Amino acid sequence: MSDDTAAGRGPAIILCEPQMGENIGAAARAMANFGLSDLRIVAPRDGWPNEKAEANAAKATHIIHAARVYDRLEEAITDLSFVYATTARDRDVTKAVRGPVHAAKHMRALEAQGAGVGLLFGRERWGLNNDEVALADEILTLPVVPEYASLNIAQAVLVVAYEWRKAGFEDPDAALPFAASDRSPPAGKAELLGLFDHLESVLDERHFFHPPEKRPTMIRNLRAIFQRQQLTQQEIRTLRGIITCLDGKNHRPKKPVTDNGEA
Amino acid sequence: MSDDTAAGRGPAIILCEPQMGENIGAAARAMANFGLSDLRIVAPRDGWPNEKAEANAAKATHIIHAARVYDRLEEAITDLSFVYATTARDRDVTKAVRGPVHAAKHMRALEAQGAGVGLLFGRERWGLNNDEVALADEILTLPVVPEYASLNIAQAVLVVAYEWRKAGFEDPDAALPFAASDRSPPAGKAELLGLFDHLESVLDERHFFHPPEKRPTMIRNLRAIFQRQQLTQQEIRTLRGIITCLDGKNHRPKKPVTDNGEA
Numbered sequence: 197m198s199d200d201t202a203a204g205r206g207p208a209i210i211l212c213e214p215q216m217g218e219n220i221g222a223a224a225r226a227m228a229n230f231g232l233s234d235l236r237i238v239a240p241r242d243g244w245p246n247e248k249a250e251a252n253a254a255k256a257t258h259i260i261h262a263a264r265v266y267d268r269l270e271e272a273i274t275d276l277s278f279v280y281a282t283t284a285r286d287r288d289v290t291k292a293v294r295g296p297v298h299a300a301k302h303m304r305a306l307e308a309q310g311a312g313v314g315l316l317f318g319r320e321r322w323g324l325n326n327d328e329v330a331l332a333d334e335i336l337t338l339p340v341v342p343e344y345a346s347l348n349i350a351q352a353v354l355v356v357a358y359e360w361r362k363a364g365f366e367d368p369d370a371a372l373p374f375a376a377s378d379r380s381p382p383a384g385k386a387e388l389l390g391l392f393d394h395l396e397s398v399l400d401e402r403h404f405f406h407p408p409e410k411r412p413t414m415i416r417n418l419r420a421i422f423q424r425q426q427l428t429q430q431e432i433r434t435l436r437g438i439i440t441c442l443d444g445k446n447h448r449p450k451k452p453v454t455d456n457g458e459a
Numbered sequence: 460m461s462d463d464t465a466a467g468r469g470p471a472i473i474l475c476e477p478q479m480g481e482n483i484g485a486a487a488r489a490m491a492n493f494g495l496s497d498l499r500i501v502a503p504r505d506g507w508p509n510e511k512a513e514a515n516a517a518k519a520t521h522i523i524h525a526a527r528v529y530d531r532l533e534e535a536i537t538d539l540s541f542v543y544a545t546t547a548r549d550r551d552v553t554k555a556v557r558g559p560v561h562a563a564k565h566m567r568a569l570e571a572q573g574a575g576v577g578l579l580f581g582r583e584r585w586g587l588n589n590d591e592v593a594l595a596d597e598i599l600t601l602p603v604v605p606e607y608a609s610l611n612i613a614q615a616v617l618v619v620a621y622e623w624r625k626a627g628f629e630d631p632d633a634a635l636p637f638a639a640s641d642r643s644p645p646a647g648k649a650e651l652l653g654l655f656d657h658l659e660s661v662l663d664e665r666h667f668f669h670p671p672e673k674r675p676t677m678i679r680n681l682r683a684i685f686q687r688q689q690l691t692q693q694e695i696r697t698l699r700g701i702i703t704c705l706d707g708k709n710h711r712p713k714k715p716v717t718d719n720g721e722a
Contacts, residue, residue, distance in 0.1 A: 226614065228607035255607055286637040290691060293639045297631050339624055339634030344491035344518055351489065351617050354610075358618055361602055368560050371602030374549040376556045428553060 206360060207303050207313040208234040209353055210272050210279075212328055215241045215320045221252025221260065222350030223317075228256035230357035231364075235263040236272045236314075269316075269328055277311040278303075281332035282352055283323050284345040292334040299336050300359035315356055317349050380430035387432045392419055394436050398443050469623060470566050470576040471497040472616055473535050473542075475591055478504045478583045484515025484523065485613030486580075491519035493620035494627075498526040499535045499577075532579075532591055540574035541566075544595035545615055546586050547608040555597040562599050563622035578619055580612050643693035650695045655682055657699055661706045 209227055214220050214237060224235055240246065244265045253260045266272040273279055280299055281291075294302070303313045316332055318324035329335065338347065338355055347355075365371040383391075396415060405411035427435070472490055477483050477500060487498055503509065507528045516523045529535040536542055543562055544554075557565070566576045579595055581587035592598065601610065601618055610618075628634040659678060668674035690698070 225607075225609075229601075229603045229610055229614075231604045254609060284636070286640065288640055290640060290643070290694070293635060293637065295631050295635050297625075335639075337635055337637065338492075338621070339628075339631065340492045340636055341494045341624070342636040344488075345636060346517060347489075347492055347617075351492075351614065354614050354617065355621055358601070361604070362560075365602075368558050368602065372556060372558050372600055373547070373603055373605040373608060374556065374600065376598075377549065377551055377553060380553070431553070 205307060206232040206234065206357075207280075207307075207315045208236050208272075208276060209357075210236045210238065210269070210314050210316045211240075211349065212238045212269055212316060212324060213241060213319050214317075214349065217242055217246035217248025218252045219320060219349045220246060220249035220263075221254075221256075222348075223353045224249070224253040224256040224259040224263070226350050226354035227259055227357055228254075229354065230361040232357050232360070233259055233262065235259050237263055237265045238269050238272050239267055240265065269331060273314055273316075273331065275312050276314045278306055278334075279314040279316055279332040280334055280336040281316045281324055281329045282336045282338075282356070283318065283329065284337060284340065284347070285323065287326060287329050287335065289326065289329060291329070291332070294334055294336050295339055296336065296356050296359040297363075299334075299356065300363035303360060304363045315353075317352060320349060380428035383427050383429045383432045387429060388422065388427065391422060391427075391432050391436055395439050398439055468570060469495040469497065469620075470543075470570075470578045471499050471535075471539065472620075473499045473501065473532070473577050473579045474503070474612065475501045475532055475579060475587060476504060476582050477580075477612065480505055480509035480511025480513075481515045482583060482612045483509060483512035483526075484517075484519075485611075486616045487512070487516040487519040487522040487526070489613050489617035490522055490620055491517075492617065493624040495620050495623070496522055496525065498522050500526055500528045501532050501535050502530055503528065532594060536577055536579075536594065538575050539577045541569055541597075542577040542579055542595040543597055543599035544579045544587055544592045545599045545601075545619070546581065546592065547600060547603065547610070548586065550589060550592050550598065552589065552592060554592070554595070557597055557599050558602055559599065559619050559622040560626075562597075562619065563626035566623060567626045578616075580615060583612060643691035646690050646692045646695045650692060651685065651690065654685060654690075654695050654699055658702050661702055 209223065209232060211220060211223060214223075217240075220235075220237065220240065227233060227235060237244065242248075244263075245260075250257055250260050264272070280294070280303075299315075306313050315336065316324065316328065318328070336356065338352065340347070362368050362371055369375075395418070399405060405414050422435075472486065472495060474483060474486060477486075480503075483498075483500065483503065490496060490498060500507065505511075507526075508523075513520055513523050527535070543557070543566075562578075569576050578599065579587065579591065581591065599619065601615065603610070625631050625634055632638075658681070662668065668677050685698075
């Protein structure tokens with residue numbers, strides 16, 4: 197999928213009877229981190245609006261303000277074609293169980309067809325009931341360690357939103373907000389060989405490579421150290437400055453002495 | 460990588476001057492969710508132990524109790540070979556920048572060689588300083604939407620721990636804690652054809668397929684509905700019971716009437 201679909205509408209995040217405003221806010225923040233914006237809340241315990249939701253949303257207050265609130269789950273999903281029910285517990289119902297990678301890819305494909313998708317999350321303490329799961333098409337669960345399966349709502353939203361965002365890029369690294377800093381261009385082999393010559397001649401003056409029959413191997417190992425890290429031009433200049441400094445000799449050509457004796 | 464390495468030691472999670480005990484606890488909980496256990500804390504603002512850390516760790520209190528505390532970051536990384544510095548901001552330093560997928564794969568590979576790995580996370584408000592980043596080998600960043608780049612520490616730990624866990628399984632679905640429920644075996648074609656015969660004969664009796672020239676197409680479309688979902692044996696029995704019920708006729712062979720008139 198090309199980069200320009202990465203900003204697609206994204207799945208609706210449906211919170212079913214969330215108990216704590218803090219969690220609604222944190223869920224909105226997690227949505228914003230990874231490009232989701234359609235928040236739907238079914239019968240929030242503390243009503244709506246909710247100050248704690250707004251306070252915990254960080255910069256994602258626009259998601260809180262645009263959130264739609266419903267009395268019943270059925271109302272929250274009428275415009276959707278496909279709903280995943282997120283649950284940490286096995287359910288005695290014949291539905292496919294998917295992980296976030298599969299779900300993200302599938303949601304992107306459905307979106308490309310213009311179909312509305314939703315991700316359903318349950319209550320803090322006990323998740324979704326079986327009737328709510330029955331309204332969903334498939335079950336989504338995270339690859340947790342079974343003994344420590346409990347994530348809070350916002351964390352579950354975060355992981356799925358993260359996978360959805362990644363799935364919008366062919367190259368996952370294209371999804372990163374910044375790349376390695378390029379303060380200096382990479383050194384060319386001429387500069388690298390200049391470094392080798394400089395260092396090796398200084399070390400030869402000090403008989404560093406002994407016994408002489410070991411010199412070729414030591415030279416190769418030494419060059420491997422510097423070859424491996426893709427030194428930049430600036431870094432080679434820095435290393436050569438260090439070698440010069442340690443060498444102790446002044447390698448700059450002497451300036452002619454003026455009439456008053458200054459160099 | 461085979462499944463039995465999924466439980467590998469995992470990277471050390473190093474929190475640099477964390478300000479809030481709640482975040483330390485939440486980070487420990489996120490570690491436990493995905494199988495990490497080596498928590499290291501450098502100069503926690505509120506000292507150690509920290510009640511809020513313990514209270515917010517959910518079932519992961521063992522990670523809190525085993526956490527190692529250091530005065531300086533250098534001490535926390537002495538036994539490690541490779542450290543990722545997690546940061547949301549571009550840094551003016553020549554280091555590779557990786558996403559969580561790459562980092563997880565790389566960490567697994569290093570682990571397989573017996574090398575110790577660490578993931579470094581900074582302070583809540585402003586992350587890591589440049590000297591701390593300089594102690595790391597590479598930079599790790601998450602594929603966030605740049606305008607909403609801020610995750611809290613536990614959430615950043617969660618995403619990276621999640622990718623690490625996934626990277627321990629060849630098949631991501633093998634990492635899920637449960638699979639689809641198999642309450643009934645899949646129906647065989649004989650049972651499916653029995654369903655088709657039943658339904659289609661009942662519908663023929665009611666002249667459902669009209670005009671007659673459309674019947675073959677309508678039959679194919681109807682069969683496609685039931686064919687597509689891999690019905691189980693129980694589900695076919697249920698559907699046939701529904702057809703029978705709607706049909707209104709009693710298809711069971713009549714029992715012989717007894718002398719007193721009962722069937």
